[in-house]
Amino acid sequence: MTGAFTGGHRMQQSELRIKLEEHHRDAFGWALSCCGWDRTMTEDVLHSSYLKVLDGRAVFSGRSSFKTWLFAVIRRTASEQRRRQMLRRFLPVTLLTGQKDSSMADAESDLLRSESSARLVAALKVLPPRQRELLHLVFYQNLTIRAAAETLGVSLGTARTHYERGKERLRDLLAEEYTK
Amino acid sequence: MTESPEERHLRSLFRELRREVDASVSAFEVRATQPVRTGHRRLVMVTATAAVVMAAVMVARVVRDDHNPEFGLDLAATTWVAPTDFLLDTPGSDLLRSLPEIGMPAYTSQSVTGPGAVDTSS
Numbered sequence: 001m002t003g004a005f006t007g008g009h010r011m012q013q014s015e016l017r018i019k020l021e022e023h024h025r026d027a028f029g030w031a032l033s034c035c036g037w038d039r040t041m042t043e044d045v046l047h048s049s050y051l052k053v054l055d056g057r058a059v060f061s062g063r064s065s066f067k068t069w070l071f072a073v074i075r076r077t078a079s080e081q082r083r084r085q086m087l088r089r090f091l092p093v094t095l096l097t098g099q100k101d102s103s104m105a106d107a108e109s110d111l112l113r114s115e116s117s118a119r120l121v122a123a124l125k126v127l128p129p130r131q132r133e134l135l136h137l138v139f140y141q142n143l144t145i146r147a148a149a150e151t152l153g154v155s156l157g158t159a160r161t162h163y164e165r166g167k168e169r170l171r172d173l174l175a176e177e178y179t180k
Numbered sequence: 181m182t183e184s185p186e187e188r189h190l191r192s193l194f195r196e197l198r199r200e201v202d203a204s205v206s207a208f209e210v211r212a213t214q215p216v217r218t219g220h221r222r223l224v225m226v227t228a229t230a231a232v233v234m235a236a237v238m239v240a241r242v243v244r245d246d247h248n249p250e251f252g253l254d255l256a257a258t259t260w261v262a263p264t265d266f267l268l269d270t271p272g273s274d275l276l277r278s279l280p281e282i283g284m285p286a287y288t289s290q291s292v293t294g295p296g297a298v299d300t301s302s
Contacts, residue, residue, distance in 0.1 A: 017210070024208040029201050043206060050210045117197040139187075139194035171186060174193075 013054055020050055023067050026141055030071050033136040034078035037121055041081060049077045064150050068143075071151045075133070123173035131166030134159060 011019070020027070027046060035041040049070070052058040058073045060066060124132050130152065137148035149159035183191070 020210070021208045025202055025205055028205045029198060032201065047210065054210060113200050114196060116193060117200050120193050120197055135190070136194075139191050140198055167186065167190065170190065 011060065016053055016060075019066050020053060020070070023070055026067065027070060027074060029140055030136070031074050031078065033124075033133065033140070034075050035081070036125065041078075041085075045074060045078045045081050048081070049074045052077065065147070068147055068151045071137075071141075072153065075151070119174065123170055126173055127166055127169055130154075130162045131169065134162045135166045135170060138163060 027049070028042065031042045031046045031049070032039070035045055049058075052073060053060070053070070060069050063069075124135070127135070133152055134145075134148050137143045137151060138145060141148075143151070145159050145163055146156055148163075149156050152159065154162075
């Protein structure tokens with residue numbers, strides 16, 4: 001069966017499945033962030049990413065940690081999904097296929113119960129994608145800036161810049177929210 | 181690395197967010213991969229290939245027609261006449277293009293086109 005290379009041996013599908021299950025919570029949080037906190041899209045993206053891993057379309061080479069690699073797969077899948085949604089918005093595909101776009105309605109209210117979390121998510125949405133992703137990886141996923149840089153495929157210096165700017169902007173946005 | 185108070189504050193906000201998200205994470209489940217529709221994929225591939233071949237043939241024909249004189253105009257063998265050329269044909273201009281015979285009235289058009297007339301236009 002298809003799998004991935006790690007430490008010189010090819011991971012079997014059962015091993016991959018165990019690994020995916022192990023990182024499922026982290027992956028869900030990351031997919032949420034990549035999908036703008038749209039739960040329906042998050043579940044689609046997560047499922048597609050898992051299938052890519054299991055059927056060998058995405059191959060783990062062992063150059064980074066499994067989590068870092070999985071996050072990169074999820075990020076790429078989310079961006080593909082966003083592009084498809086954009087296309088659907090401009091083309092009347094829904095009329096032909098009868099499918100509906102995933103809706104943001106009630107997606108957040110399912111997840112966020114406290115006001116502070118809702119405020120944090122609202123502020124995160126305003127941030128540029130790179131800053132948002134970096135802050136999420138560092139504060140939500142507890143990754144180091146180096147690991148976050150690896151996940152996003154940017155240099156450590158670039159990641160540090162995004163981290164500092166993002167933190168500053170988030171502080172301002174949250175302060176604005178509190179004064180409202 | 182020690183964290184600043186600001187970073188600690190952010191970390192606590194994110195921790196709370198994570199707690200809420202974790203409480204509603206959907207269970208890990210990977211549905212079986214949908215069978216690859218090889219028949220459908222083959223049909224798409226065949227259609228796409230046919231479209232590419234047809235487009236290539238059309239382009240080749242257009243390019244060949246451009247270079248083949250059989251299908252186009254031989255510009256060297258044709259003359260172009262402007263639709264407004266008749267405006268240059270002033271009354272009596274035929275008198276200027278012919279030599280009248282001695283003894284014949286020069287103002288009749290027959291004298292100009294008669295058998296003895298010499299056409300100087302060419």
